[in-house]
Amino acid sequence: MKAINIITLILLIVGGLNWGLVGLFQFDLVAALFGAGSGLSRLVYVLVGLSALWQLVPLSRAMSGDTHVHR
Structure with a gap:
């Protein structure tokens, strides 16, 4: 779970x-790198x-005070 949180951040x-x-x-850096409207740009978005x-x-866990990390 930690890896996906880092990737998403x-x-x-x-x-x-x-x-x-x-x-x-x-x-638009993404469009400049991958082409405006390209499949790769859309994938990044x-x-x-x-x-x-x-x-x-x-965020919802932090707001509710549930700081217990589930592994």
């Missing part, structure tokens, strides 16, 4: 940095979205 950081670049400079959904679980 990295993807969320990548997504956040990409949105920061879009907002500040109108530059989907993985970032799924990562956000995955991270709702630890």
Whole structure:
């Protein structure tokens, strides 16, 4: 479970940095690297979205005070 949390956090950081670049400079790094509208770009966007959904679980546990880590 720890590995998937690290992977999803990295993807969320990548997504956040990409949105920061879009907002500040109108530059989409993912589209620049993989091609605008390409399958790889779409895959990265989907993985970032799924990562956000995955991270709702630890957030809800933290908000409820359940800090017990399940392995």
